[in-house]
Amino acid sequence: MAHIELKHVCKTYENGFEAVKDFNLEIGDKEFIIFVGPSGCGKSTTLRMIAGLEDISEGELLIDGERMNETEASDRDIAMVFQNYALYPHMTVRKNIGYSLHIRHEKKDVMEKKIQEAAEILGLEEVLDRKPSQLSGGQKQRVAMGRAIVRNPRVFLMDEPLSNLDAKLRGQMRVEIARLYHKLNSTFIYVTHDQTEAMTLGTRIVVMKDGVIQQADTPENLFRYPVNQFVAGFIGTPPMNFTEAVVKYDGNKIYLDSGSRRIDLAEEKAERLEKGGYIGRAVVLGIRPEHIALTPGEAEDAHGGGTVDVYEMLGSEAIVYIGKEKKEDKLVVKTDASVPVRAGEKVSCYYSLEHIHIFDRATGRTITN
Amino acid sequence: MKQTGNRIKQVFRFGILAVVSIFTAFPFLWMILSALKTKEEVMDVSAFFPAVPQWSNFISILVDSPLPGYIANSLLVSVVTVALQIVTGAMLAYAIVFFEFKGRKALFTLIMGTYMLPVAATYIPSYIILSRWGMLDTFRGLVISSTVSIFGIFLLRQSFMQVPKGLVEAARMDGGSHFRILWEIICPMTKSSFITFGLMSFISTYNNYMWPSLITRSSEKYLVSQGLRSFLIEGGAYGTEWALVMAGSAVIVVPLLVLFAFTQKWFINGIGGDTGIKG
Known part of the structure; x- marks a missing residue:
């Protein structure tokens, strides 16, 4: 059982650098929380503050209602898996996994039983008597996880645990972590910059930028209803297309004027723009690559288009990069691989109007989702 | 060519x-x-x-001379001194490398600064302190005045700096106290530095002449170098029997040779093992 609360938490280093600013988050029991964001956004720092490896400059950390700011890392009953595994090189896998139990003076037979259980869960039975230097990257990663699960802690923290593995192994381990989460039924907090990991593992994702939470929501909501342009651009592969447009009113309808093209809007979105006083003002239009339909040739009523620059065939689907001269003409489209387009051909793009996102140009905030 | x-x-x-x-x-x-x-x-x-x-x-040195007693004195003082120097050096080096606190660099600079002092300059204050504590002419005085080795702190610090901080953090998350982390994680990983330092410290304490001859007066407290000089060279029982002096010197060296034989491979070893941590 673990209920974690971070209240107005800040981290300021001695040189004045503010790594985390006014961080507020409540993490319920058995949640799988993902901290995601670009390098230097403060996600690892936040995790390390929860772990007790970094002091909290301001604010409060509560675990099950108890203030933890001053509690030593060793007394928080939290286990952590490090990016670089941090295995003790002079100890065998068995001793690495059992070290925390040895510290707690656990009885030998109980210790052995727990080590065996962890080894079985992670498929490490064969390598228990090996040293870390004799293990593969994936095995090292499993030992690091074994070290965490053997303790049965209140909270599991994972700091980019898969970033040192190759793509194939990363995929496998991702599935194993998901399986482990369901099996252990505990609270997980996981830091990554890989949004595939974030989207597939998390029950809730916290997107961070420059030490500030941008949005904390379910993967689906983050994808569908990003609160700002940063979140919209960060979540989703390939990223959302952004283009500048002016909100116009022709006496009958509110529409977006993007270059020479007219994009009509759904009624609800038009209403919001009107209420927000955006008519006549420039905004940012966002559309995800999978929400654009492609047709060969040039069409006057299309929302965008141009010459195909690069065509990436991915099997069942393809990524089409359109336009290379003008920035505003550039578009990335994810389409069915059966659509007959190739590099150098002219294409027209039609946006799925209900999936258009409109952002305030100055603040980047979402006006309509 | x-x-x-x-x-x-x-x-x-x-x-x-x-x-x-x-x-x-x-x-x-x-x-x-x-x-x-x-x-x-x-x-x-x-x-x-x-x-x-x-x-x-050799028989004459081992049976008739007091040299075996001096060797025992030297061994006792050296073993205790080395043990203390290792404990204090490791704890200070650990704090300097793994603790975050204000003035950490200044503390290290200060410690290294004392290393620059000529040894002779420390004799008088040390002598006065030992005298006030009533520890002149005692093994306790000899040991206590050499409890901390600046060279040891420096050597162990350099070695600890090679240990990834992530390992210490992992051990803290596992519930380890700093003391336990030092002796169960850091020490085995930097074993070669500990042995190198132990051996060097042992040799210098064992062979030390100047400081022990300043604070010990009674002959039963002599260490080997003092004993050899006063008993065999300074017109002692043997006058200047050079053959016996040489035999005495050879006997004195034996403990050091034995120690070296057991520990020499650690001189060659650098920091060992694979932590799984990439550079």
Whole structure:
């Protein structure tokens, strides 16, 4: 059982650098929380503050209602898996996994039983008597996880645990972590910059930028209803297309004027723009690559288009990069691989109007989702 | 051509090493040979080897002289001093490397600054302190005045800096106290530095002459260098019996040779093992 609360938490280093600013988050029991964001956004720092490896400059950390700011890392009953595994090189896998139990003076037979259980869960039975230097990257990663699960802690923290593995192994381990989460039924907090990991593992994702939470929501909501342009651009592969447009009113309808093209809007979105006083003002239009339909040739009523620059065939689907001269003409489209387009051909793009996102140009905030 | 050049280089290197080795080993060899000579043979430079090896010189040193007692004194003082220096050095080095606190660099600079002081400059204050504590002419005084070794702190600090901080953090998350982390995680990983430092500290304490002769007066508290000098050279029971002096010196060296034989492989080893941590 673990209920974690971070209240107005800040981290300021001695040189004045503010790594985390006014961080507020409540993490319920058995949640799988993902901290995601670009390098230097403060996600690892936040995790390390929860772990007790970094002091909290301001604010409060509560675990099950108890203030933890001053509690030593060793007394928080939290286990952590490090990016670089941090295995003790002079100890065998068995001793690495059992070290925390040895510290707690656990009885030998109980210790052995727990080590065996962890080894079985992670498929490490064969390598228990090996040293870390004799293990593969994936095995090292499993030992690091074994070290965490053997303790049965209140909270599991994972700091980019898969970033040192190759793509194939990363995929496998991702599935194993998901399986482990369901099996252990505990609270997980996981830091990554890989949004595939974030989207597939998390029950809730916290997107961070420059030490500030941008949005904390379910993967689906983050994808569908990003609160700002940063979140919209960060979540989703390939990223959302952004283009500048002016909100116009022709006496009958509110529409977006993007270059020479007219994009009509759904009624609800038009209403919001009107209420927000955006008519006549420039905004940012966002559309995800999978929400654009492609047709060969040039069409006057299309929302965008141009010459195909690069065509990436991915099997069942393809990524089409359109336009290379003008920035505003550039578009990335994810389409069915059966659509007959190739590099150098002219294409027209039609946006799925209900999936258009409109952002305030100055603040980047979402006006309509 | 290239092969010939390499061979010449190799011969050249070998030659230099051979000359240096001979220069290093010669006094030792001379000491052993002189220990097996008679008093007259030692002074007669025309014969390098003894006519008849005088093994009785060694028996005389071991049975009739107080030298074994001095060796025991030296061993006792050295073992305790080395143990204390390792504990204090490791704890200070750990704090300097793994603790985050204000003035950490300044503290290290200060510690290293004291290393720059000439040893003789510390004799008087140390003597006064020991005198006030009533520890002159005691083994306790000898040990306490050498509890901390600046060289040890420096050597262990350099070695600890090679240990990834992530390991210490992992051990803290596992519930380890700093003391436990130091002895169960850091120490085994930097074993070679500990052994190197222990050996060097042991040799210098064992052979120490100046400081022990300043604070010990009674002959039963003498360490080997003092004992050798006062008993065998300064017109003691043996006058200047050079053959016996050499035999005594050879006996004194034995504990050091034994210690070195057991620990020499650690000199070669650097920091060992694989943490799984990539650089």
